[in-house]
Amino acid sequence: MTIRPTPRISARKQPKQERSRQVVAAILTAAGRVLAREGVRRFTAARVAVEAGVSVGSLYQYFPNKEAILFRLQADEWKETGGLLGGIIADATLPPLERLRAAVHEFIRSECEEAGMRAALDDAERLYRDAPEARRLRLAVTRTVRAFMREALPHTPQSVRIVAADVMMTAMEAVGKQISEGEYAPAAIDARARALADMFCAYLDTLRASVDV
Amino acid sequence: MTIRPTPRISARKQPKQERSRQVVAAILTAAGRVLAREGVRRFTAARVAVEAGVSVGSLYQYFPNKEAILFRLQADEWKETGGLLGGIIADATLPPLERLRAAVHEFIRSECEEAGMRAALDDAERLYRDAPEARRLRLAVTRTVRAFMREALPHTPQSVRIVAADVMMTAMEAVGKQISEGEYAPAAIDARARALADMFCAYLDTLRASVDV
DNA sequence: TGATAACGCGACTATCTATTCGTATTATTC
Protein backbone atom coordinates (compact mmCIF):
# COMPACT_ATOMS: atom_id res chain seq x y z
CA MET A 1 0.00 0.00 0.00
CA THR A 2 2.46 2.57 1.16
CA ILE A 3 4.86 3.56 -1.55
CA ARG A 4 8.24 4.06 -0.02
CA PRO A 5 11.18 4.75 -2.27
CA THR A 6 13.98 2.62 -0.87
CA PRO A 7 16.71 4.96 0.26
CA ARG A 8 20.27 4.59 -0.91
CA ILE A 9 22.24 3.46 2.03
CA SER A 10 25.61 2.34 0.81
CA ALA A 11 28.64 4.45 1.44
CA ARG A 12 29.37 7.24 -0.98
CA LYS A 13 33.12 7.04 -0.89
CA GLN A 14 35.61 4.84 0.90
CA PRO A 15 38.04 6.66 3.18
CA LYS A 16 41.59 6.07 1.95
CA GLN A 17 43.75 8.00 4.33
CA GLU A 18 44.05 7.55 8.06
CA ARG A 19 42.53 10.92 8.92
CA SER A 20 39.40 10.24 6.93
CA ARG A 21 39.00 6.88 8.58
CA GLN A 22 39.07 8.73 11.88
CA VAL A 23 36.44 11.12 10.63
CA VAL A 24 34.15 8.23 9.79
CA ALA A 25 34.75 6.70 13.19
CA ALA A 26 34.08 10.01 14.90
CA ILE A 27 30.84 10.40 12.96
CA LEU A 28 29.64 6.97 13.99
CA THR A 29 30.30 7.34 17.68
CA ALA A 30 28.87 10.85 17.62
CA ALA A 31 25.80 9.51 15.84
CA GLY A 32 25.27 7.01 18.62
CA ARG A 33 25.46 9.74 21.21
CA VAL A 34 23.14 12.08 19.34
CA LEU A 35 20.64 9.29 18.82
CA ALA A 36 20.62 8.31 22.48
CA ARG A 37 20.46 11.87 23.71
CA GLU A 38 18.01 13.45 21.29
CA GLY A 39 15.98 10.65 19.75
CA VAL A 40 15.41 9.92 16.07
CA ARG A 41 13.35 12.95 15.44
CA ARG A 42 16.18 15.28 16.27
CA PHE A 43 18.79 13.09 14.68
CA THR A 44 20.08 15.32 11.91
CA ALA A 45 23.21 15.46 9.85
CA ALA A 46 24.04 18.87 11.25
CA ARG A 47 23.79 17.75 14.84
CA VAL A 48 25.86 14.66 14.24
CA ALA A 49 28.52 16.73 12.52
CA VAL A 50 28.73 19.18 15.41
CA GLU A 51 28.89 16.35 17.96
CA ALA A 52 31.67 14.73 15.96
CA GLY A 53 33.58 17.99 15.63
CA VAL A 54 33.41 17.72 11.86
CA SER A 55 31.70 19.71 9.13
CA VAL A 56 28.48 18.69 7.41
CA GLY A 57 30.33 18.59 4.15
CA SER A 58 32.74 15.98 5.46
CA LEU A 59 29.86 13.93 6.74
CA TYR A 60 28.17 13.90 3.35
CA GLN A 61 31.41 12.81 1.78
CA TYR A 62 31.09 9.42 3.43
CA PHE A 63 27.37 9.00 3.94
CA PRO A 64 24.82 9.75 1.24
CA ASN A 65 22.18 10.67 3.83
CA LYS A 66 21.38 10.26 7.46
CA GLU A 67 19.56 6.98 6.94
CA ALA A 68 22.88 5.53 5.90
CA ILE A 69 24.41 6.51 9.22
CA LEU A 70 21.59 4.92 11.14
CA PHE A 71 21.78 1.80 9.06
CA ARG A 72 25.50 1.54 9.57
CA LEU A 73 25.00 1.83 13.31
CA GLN A 74 22.35 -0.85 13.28
CA ALA A 75 24.32 -3.09 10.95
CA ASP A 76 27.30 -2.99 13.28
CA GLU A 77 25.09 -4.03 16.18
CA TRP A 78 23.54 -6.80 14.18
CA LYS A 79 26.85 -8.16 13.08
CA GLU A 80 28.09 -8.21 16.63
CA THR A 81 25.12 -9.87 18.28
CA GLY A 82 24.55 -11.98 15.19
CA GLY A 83 28.03 -13.40 15.55
CA LEU A 84 27.52 -14.09 19.23
CA LEU A 85 24.19 -15.80 18.71
CA GLY A 86 25.48 -17.76 15.78
CA GLY A 87 28.26 -19.12 17.94
CA ILE A 88 25.93 -20.16 20.73
CA ILE A 89 23.33 -21.70 18.51
CA ALA A 90 25.80 -23.72 16.48
CA ASP A 91 27.64 -25.15 19.46
CA ALA A 92 26.96 -28.83 18.91
CA THR A 93 28.22 -29.87 22.35
CA LEU A 94 24.98 -28.77 24.01
CA PRO A 95 21.47 -30.07 23.48
CA PRO A 96 19.41 -27.78 21.20
CA LEU A 97 17.06 -26.42 23.82
CA GLU A 98 19.94 -25.51 26.11
CA ARG A 99 21.46 -23.56 23.28
CA LEU A 100 18.21 -21.84 22.55
CA ARG A 101 17.93 -20.82 26.17
CA ALA A 102 21.45 -19.49 26.21
CA ALA A 103 20.91 -17.60 22.99
CA VAL A 104 17.76 -15.94 24.30
CA HIS A 105 19.52 -14.79 27.43
CA GLU A 106 22.49 -13.55 25.48
CA PHE A 107 20.26 -11.65 23.08
CA ILE A 108 18.36 -9.95 25.86
CA ARG A 109 21.56 -9.13 27.67
CA SER A 110 23.03 -7.55 24.56
CA GLU A 111 19.92 -5.46 24.07
CA CYS A 112 20.58 -3.86 27.42
CA GLU A 113 23.91 -2.46 26.36
CA GLU A 114 23.57 1.12 25.23
CA ALA A 115 19.85 0.77 25.64
CA GLY A 116 19.20 4.42 24.87
CA MET A 117 20.79 4.18 21.47
CA ARG A 118 19.15 0.89 20.66
CA ALA A 119 15.71 2.18 21.48
CA ALA A 120 16.19 5.13 19.19
CA LEU A 121 17.61 2.82 16.56
CA ASP A 122 14.43 0.78 16.70
CA ASP A 123 12.41 3.90 16.17
CA ALA A 124 14.60 4.70 13.20
CA GLU A 125 14.21 1.29 11.64
CA ARG A 126 11.55 2.38 9.22
CA LEU A 127 14.02 4.79 7.65
CA TYR A 128 16.12 2.02 6.23
CA ARG A 129 14.30 -1.27 6.61
CA ASP A 130 13.25 -1.43 2.99
CA ALA A 131 16.75 -1.02 1.64
CA PRO A 132 18.29 -4.12 0.08
CA GLU A 133 21.32 -4.06 2.36
CA ALA A 134 19.06 -4.29 5.37
CA ARG A 135 17.12 -7.15 3.87
CA ARG A 136 20.30 -9.04 3.19
CA LEU A 137 21.52 -8.71 6.76
CA ARG A 138 18.19 -9.85 8.08
CA LEU A 139 18.23 -12.87 5.81
CA ALA A 140 21.53 -14.03 7.25
CA VAL A 141 20.01 -14.16 10.73
CA THR A 142 16.94 -15.93 9.42
CA ARG A 143 19.08 -18.63 7.87
CA THR A 144 20.95 -19.29 11.09
CA VAL A 145 17.70 -19.66 12.99
CA ARG A 146 16.20 -21.95 10.38
CA ALA A 147 19.27 -24.15 10.43
CA PHE A 148 18.88 -24.47 14.17
CA MET A 149 15.23 -25.36 13.84
CA ARG A 150 16.06 -28.02 11.29
CA GLU A 151 18.39 -29.59 13.78
CA ALA A 152 16.08 -29.24 16.77
CA LEU A 153 12.97 -30.46 14.98
CA PRO A 154 14.20 -32.80 12.26
CA HIS A 155 10.86 -34.56 11.91
CA THR A 156 8.61 -31.54 11.87
CA PRO A 157 7.39 -30.44 8.43
CA GLN A 158 9.51 -27.64 7.04
CA SER A 159 6.55 -25.35 6.60
CA VAL A 160 5.74 -25.54 10.30
CA ARG A 161 9.37 -25.04 11.26
CA ILE A 162 9.71 -21.93 9.17
CA VAL A 163 6.64 -20.30 10.58
CA ALA A 164 7.68 -21.23 14.09
CA ALA A 165 11.14 -19.77 13.55
CA ASP A 166 9.60 -16.60 12.20
CA VAL A 167 7.22 -16.15 15.09
CA MET A 168 9.90 -16.83 17.64
CA MET A 169 12.31 -14.36 16.11
CA THR A 170 9.64 -11.72 15.98
CA ALA A 171 8.73 -12.33 19.59
CA MET A 172 12.31 -12.21 20.77
CA GLU A 173 13.04 -9.00 18.94
CA ALA A 174 9.91 -7.41 20.30
CA VAL A 175 10.74 -8.25 23.88
CA GLY A 176 14.27 -6.98 23.32
CA LYS A 177 12.93 -3.71 22.02
CA GLN A 178 10.53 -3.37 24.86
CA ILE A 179 13.32 -3.83 27.35
CA SER A 180 15.66 -1.39 25.70
CA GLU A 181 12.93 1.20 25.67
CA GLY A 182 11.67 1.07 29.21
CA GLU A 183 13.29 1.29 32.58
CA TYR A 184 13.46 -2.28 33.77
CA ALA A 185 15.18 -3.56 36.87
CA PRO A 186 17.76 -6.28 36.22
CA ALA A 187 15.48 -8.80 37.89
CA ALA A 188 12.61 -7.86 35.60
CA ILE A 189 14.83 -8.20 32.57
CA ASP A 190 16.01 -11.57 33.69
CA ALA A 191 12.47 -12.69 34.34
CA ARG A 192 11.51 -11.74 30.80
CA ALA A 193 14.45 -13.57 29.30
CA ARG A 194 13.54 -16.64 31.28
CA ALA A 195 9.88 -16.41 30.35
CA LEU A 196 10.76 -16.09 26.70
CA ALA A 197 13.09 -19.06 26.83
CA ASP A 198 10.52 -21.11 28.73
CA MET A 199 7.89 -20.25 26.20
CA PHE A 200 10.08 -21.22 23.26
CA CYS A 201 11.15 -24.46 24.85
CA ALA A 202 7.59 -25.39 25.73
CA TYR A 203 6.57 -24.69 22.16
CA LEU A 204 9.35 -26.69 20.61
CA ASP A 205 8.61 -29.56 22.95
CA THR A 206 5.01 -29.75 21.83
CA LEU A 207 6.05 -29.49 18.20
CA ARG A 208 8.45 -32.35 18.73
CA ALA A 209 5.87 -34.39 20.59
CA SER A 210 3.26 -33.89 17.90
CA VAL A 211 5.46 -35.70 15.38
CA ASP A 212 7.61 -38.15 17.34
CA VAL A 213 4.62 -40.11 18.53
CA MET B 1 18.14 8.67 28.48
CA THR B 2 16.13 10.23 25.69
CA ILE B 3 14.23 13.27 26.88
CA ARG B 4 10.92 13.35 25.12
CA PRO B 5 8.43 16.02 26.03
CA THR B 6 5.10 14.26 26.15
CA PRO B 7 2.91 15.86 23.51
CA ARG B 8 -0.53 17.14 24.31
CA ILE B 9 -2.96 14.88 22.65
CA SER B 10 -6.39 15.64 23.95
CA ALA B 11 -8.88 17.44 21.79
CA ARG B 12 -8.74 21.19 21.72
CA LYS B 13 -12.41 21.89 21.38
CA GLN B 14 -15.51 19.76 21.18
CA PRO B 15 -17.59 20.13 18.05
CA LYS B 16 -21.07 21.34 18.97
CA GLN B 17 -22.85 21.64 15.69
CA GLU B 18 -23.53 18.97 13.14
CA ARG B 19 -21.30 20.47 10.46
CA SER B 20 -18.28 20.52 12.76
CA ARG B 21 -18.86 16.92 13.75
CA GLN B 22 -18.74 16.12 10.07
CA VAL B 23 -15.52 18.02 9.72
CA VAL B 24 -13.93 15.98 12.48
CA ALA B 25 -15.19 12.78 10.88
CA ALA B 26 -13.85 13.87 7.49
CA ILE B 27 -10.49 14.65 9.02
CA LEU B 28 -10.24 11.25 10.63
CA THR B 29 -11.09 9.24 7.56
CA ALA B 30 -8.85 11.44 5.46
CA ALA B 31 -6.05 10.95 7.98
CA GLY B 32 -6.38 7.19 7.59
CA ARG B 33 -6.14 7.49 3.84
CA VAL B 34 -3.16 9.82 3.94
CA LEU B 35 -1.39 7.61 6.40
CA ALA B 36 -1.93 4.49 4.33
CA ARG B 37 -1.01 6.17 1.09
CA GLU B 38 1.95 8.32 2.10
CA GLY B 39 3.36 6.86 5.31
CA VAL B 40 4.05 8.64 8.59
CA ARG B 41 6.82 10.73 7.24
CA ARG B 42 4.58 12.51 4.81
CA PHE B 43 1.66 12.60 7.17
CA THR B 44 1.20 16.34 7.65
CA ALA B 45 -1.62 18.53 8.80
CA ALA B 46 -1.73 20.24 5.43
CA ARG B 47 -2.04 17.02 3.50
CA VAL B 48 -4.74 15.68 5.78
CA ALA B 49 -6.67 18.93 5.44
CA VAL B 50 -6.52 18.82 1.65
CA GLU B 51 -7.56 15.16 1.59
CA ALA B 52 -10.48 15.98 3.87
CA GLY B 53 -11.49 18.97 1.76
CA VAL B 54 -11.09 21.22 4.76
CA SER B 55 -8.72 24.02 5.67
CA VAL B 56 -5.73 23.68 7.96
CA GLY B 57 -7.30 26.18 10.28
CA SER B 58 -10.35 24.02 10.78
CA LEU B 59 -8.18 21.05 11.46
CA TYR B 60 -6.29 22.85 14.19
CA GLN B 61 -9.53 23.88 15.76
CA TYR B 62 -10.20 20.30 16.78
CA PHE B 63 -6.75 18.78 17.05
CA PRO B 64 -3.88 20.50 18.85
CA ASN B 65 -1.32 18.83 16.57
CA LYS B 66 -0.93 15.99 14.19
CA GLU B 67 0.08 13.55 16.92
CA ALA B 68 -3.40 13.97 18.31
CA ILE B 69 -4.90 12.84 15.03
CA LEU B 70 -2.72 9.77 14.92
CA PHE B 71 -3.49 8.97 18.51
CA ARG B 72 -7.17 9.32 17.93
CA LEU B 73 -6.95 6.95 14.99
CA GLN B 74 -5.04 4.43 17.04
CA ALA B 75 -7.27 4.83 20.07
CA ASP B 76 -10.33 4.08 17.98
CA GLU B 77 -8.69 0.91 16.71
CA TRP B 78 -7.68 -0.13 20.21
CA LYS B 79 -11.11 0.41 21.58
CA GLU B 80 -12.63 -1.67 18.85
CA THR B 81 -10.32 -4.66 18.99
CA GLY B 82 -9.99 -4.26 22.75
CA GLY B 83 -13.72 -4.68 23.09
CA LEU B 84 -13.73 -7.72 20.84
CA LEU B 85 -10.87 -9.39 22.66
CA GLY B 86 -12.32 -8.56 26.03
CA GLY B 87 -15.53 -10.28 25.05
CA ILE B 88 -13.78 -13.41 23.86
CA ILE B 89 -11.44 -13.67 26.76
CA ALA B 90 -14.12 -13.20 29.40
CA ASP B 91 -16.53 -15.73 27.93
CA ALA B 92 -16.69 -18.17 30.81
CA THR B 93 -18.46 -20.88 28.83
CA LEU B 94 -15.23 -21.95 27.14
CA PRO B 95 -12.10 -23.36 28.74
CA PRO B 96 -9.37 -20.73 29.13
CA LEU B 97 -7.01 -22.05 26.48
CA GLU B 98 -9.79 -22.21 23.92
CA ARG B 99 -10.53 -18.57 24.60
CA LEU B 100 -6.89 -17.67 24.31
CA ARG B 101 -6.72 -19.39 20.97
CA ALA B 102 -9.80 -17.61 19.74
CA ALA B 103 -8.50 -14.27 20.95
CA VAL B 104 -5.19 -14.70 19.16
CA HIS B 105 -6.92 -15.54 15.91
CA GLU B 106 -9.30 -12.64 16.29
CA PHE B 107 -6.48 -10.25 17.02
CA ILE B 108 -4.47 -11.31 14.01
CA ARG B 109 -7.54 -11.15 11.83
CA SER B 110 -8.31 -7.63 12.97
CA GLU B 111 -4.76 -6.55 12.25
CA CYS B 112 -5.31 -7.46 8.64
CA GLU B 113 -8.09 -4.95 8.20
CA GLU B 114 -6.81 -1.74 6.74
CA ALA B 115 -3.33 -3.14 7.01
CA GLY B 116 -1.75 -0.19 5.25
CA MET B 117 -3.03 2.26 7.78
CA ARG B 118 -2.17 0.05 10.71
CA ALA B 119 1.39 -0.40 9.58
CA ALA B 120 1.85 3.34 9.32
CA LEU B 121 0.15 3.78 12.66
CA ASP B 122 2.71 1.46 14.20
CA ASP B 123 5.46 3.57 12.75
CA ALA B 124 3.82 6.60 14.22
CA GLU B 125 3.49 5.10 17.67
CA ARG B 126 6.54 6.87 19.04
CA LEU B 127 4.87 10.19 18.38
CA TYR B 128 2.30 9.65 21.06
CA ARG B 129 3.22 6.62 23.11
CA ASP B 130 4.51 8.64 26.04
CA ALA B 131 1.33 10.64 26.42
CA PRO B 132 -0.77 9.81 29.50
CA GLU B 133 -3.88 9.09 27.44
CA ALA B 134 -2.00 6.39 25.56
CA ARG B 135 -0.66 4.87 28.76
CA ARG B 136 -4.15 4.71 30.19
CA LEU B 137 -5.55 2.90 27.18
CA ARG B 138 -2.72 0.42 27.26
CA LEU B 139 -3.27 -0.23 30.93
CA ALA B 140 -6.87 -1.23 30.31
CA VAL B 141 -5.72 -3.98 27.95
CA THR B 142 -3.07 -5.11 30.38
CA ARG B 143 -5.64 -5.51 33.09
CA THR B 144 -7.88 -7.66 30.95
CA VAL B 145 -5.02 -9.95 30.08
CA ARG B 146 -3.87 -10.23 33.67
CA ALA B 147 -7.36 -11.10 34.80
CA PHE B 148 -7.40 -13.88 32.25
CA MET B 149 -4.06 -15.17 33.43
CA ARG B 150 -5.26 -15.19 37.00
CA GLU B 151 -8.11 -17.39 35.95
CA ALA B 152 -6.08 -19.67 33.69
CA LEU B 153 -3.20 -20.10 36.12
CA PRO B 154 -4.69 -19.70 39.58
CA HIS B 155 -1.84 -21.54 41.31
CA THR B 156 1.05 -19.88 39.56
CA PRO B 157 2.79 -17.12 41.51
CA GLN B 158 1.54 -13.71 40.54
CA SER B 159 4.98 -12.46 39.61
CA VAL B 160 5.38 -15.23 37.06
CA ARG B 161 1.91 -14.64 35.67
CA ILE B 162 2.52 -10.96 35.16
CA VAL B 163 5.76 -11.47 33.32
CA ALA B 164 4.21 -14.19 31.21
CA ALA B 165 1.27 -11.96 30.33
CA ASP B 166 3.63 -9.18 29.41
CA VAL B 167 5.78 -11.33 27.17
CA MET B 168 2.78 -12.85 25.44
CA MET B 169 1.19 -9.50 24.76
CA THR B 170 4.42 -8.18 23.37
CA ALA B 171 4.82 -11.21 21.15
CA MET B 172 1.29 -11.02 19.85
CA GLU B 173 1.50 -7.36 19.06
CA ALA B 174 4.80 -7.86 17.29
CA VAL B 175 3.46 -10.62 15.08
CA GLY B 176 0.42 -8.49 14.34
CA LYS B 177 2.60 -5.61 13.28
CA GLN B 178 4.74 -7.82 11.15
CA ILE B 179 1.71 -9.11 9.33
CA SER B 180 0.19 -5.72 8.76
CA GLU B 181 3.45 -4.51 7.31
CA GLY B 182 4.30 -7.24 4.88
CA GLU B 183 2.48 -8.90 2.07
CA TYR B 184 1.36 -12.20 3.50
CA ALA B 185 -0.90 -14.73 1.88
CA PRO B 186 -3.99 -15.64 3.90
CA ALA B 187 -2.54 -19.08 4.52
CA ALA B 188 0.67 -17.59 5.89
CA ILE B 189 -1.28 -15.30 8.16
CA ASP B 190 -3.33 -18.16 9.44
CA ALA B 191 -0.24 -20.24 10.00
CA ARG B 192 1.24 -17.48 12.13
CA ALA B 193 -1.89 -17.08 14.18
CA ARG B 194 -1.92 -20.80 14.80
CA ALA B 195 1.75 -20.90 15.67
CA LEU B 196 1.31 -18.05 18.10
CA ALA B 197 -1.67 -19.71 19.75
CA ASP B 198 0.15 -23.05 19.91
CA MET B 199 3.13 -21.38 21.49
CA PHE B 200 1.06 -19.64 24.11
CA CYS B 201 -0.91 -22.74 24.96
CA ALA B 202 2.22 -24.84 25.24
CA TYR B 203 3.71 -22.23 27.53
CA LEU B 204 0.68 -21.97 29.77
CA ASP B 205 0.50 -25.74 29.95
CA THR B 206 4.03 -26.01 31.24
CA LEU B 207 3.43 -23.19 33.69
CA ARG B 208 0.39 -24.99 34.96
CA ALA B 209 2.23 -28.29 35.16
CA SER B 210 5.11 -26.79 37.07
CA VAL B 211 2.79 -25.91 39.96
CA ASP B 212 -0.01 -28.44 39.92
CA VAL B 213 2.33 -31.34 40.64
C1' DT C 1 59.87 20.15 -4.95
C1' DG C 2 56.09 20.24 -7.66
C1' DA C 3 51.98 17.93 -9.24
C1' DT C 4 47.97 15.64 -8.12
C1' DA C 5 44.64 13.42 -5.48
C1' DA C 6 42.26 13.12 -1.09
C1' DC C 7 40.22 15.59 2.34
C1' DG C 8 37.87 19.13 5.07
C1' DC C 9 35.14 23.11 5.43
C1' DG C 10 30.72 25.78 6.23
C1' DA C 11 27.92 29.30 4.05
C1' DC C 12 24.09 28.80 1.19
C1' DT C 13 19.78 27.28 -1.30
C1' DA C 14 15.59 25.20 -1.77
C1' DT C 15 12.15 22.84 0.56
C1' DC C 16 9.08 21.42 4.05
C1' DT C 17 6.42 21.88 8.14
C1' DA C 18 3.74 23.31 12.12
C1' DT C 19 0.85 26.41 13.76
C1' DT C 20 -1.40 30.99 14.29
C1' DC C 21 -4.55 34.72 13.62
C1' DG C 22 -7.52 38.06 11.52
C1' DT C 23 -11.41 37.82 8.68
C1' DA C 24 -15.47 35.90 6.41
C1' DT C 25 -19.35 32.78 6.71
C1' DT C 26 -22.96 30.19 8.83
C1' DA C 27 -25.94 28.64 12.66
C1' DT C 28 -28.48 29.67 16.95
C1' DT C 29 -30.89 32.35 20.14
C1' DC C 30 -33.76 35.87 21.69
Next chain:
DNA sequence: GAATAATACGAATAGATAGTCGCGTTATCA
Protein backbone atom coordinates in the same frame (compact mmCIF):
# COMPACT_ATOMS: atom_id res chain seq x y z
C1' DG D 1 -34.09 39.77 12.10
C1' DA D 2 -30.58 41.51 15.27
C1' DA D 3 -27.13 39.83 18.19
C1' DT D 4 -24.05 36.42 19.30
C1' DA D 5 -21.76 32.21 19.26
C1' DA D 6 -19.77 28.63 16.45
C1' DT D 7 -17.33 27.48 12.58
C1' DA D 8 -14.50 27.81 8.45
C1' DC D 9 -10.93 29.75 5.97
C1' DG D 10 -6.07 30.18 4.17
C1' DA D 11 -2.32 33.54 3.71
C1' DA D 12 1.48 34.40 6.44
C1' DT D 13 5.18 33.55 9.97
C1' DA D 14 8.85 31.31 11.95
C1' DG D 15 11.64 27.62 12.03
C1' DA D 16 13.88 23.37 10.79
C1' DT D 17 16.31 20.28 7.51
C1' DA D 18 18.67 17.94 3.64
C1' DG D 19 22.12 18.20 0.80
C1' DT D 20 25.50 20.89 -2.48
C1' DC D 21 29.41 23.39 -4.10
C1' DG D 22 33.51 25.95 -4.57
C1' DC D 23 37.52 26.84 -2.23
C1' DG D 24 41.33 26.17 0.94
C1' DT D 25 44.34 22.54 3.25
C1' DT D 26 46.83 18.36 3.77
C1' DA D 27 48.80 14.05 2.22
C1' DT D 28 51.10 11.21 -1.40
C1' DC D 29 54.17 10.17 -4.78
C1' DA D 30 57.41 10.97 -8.67
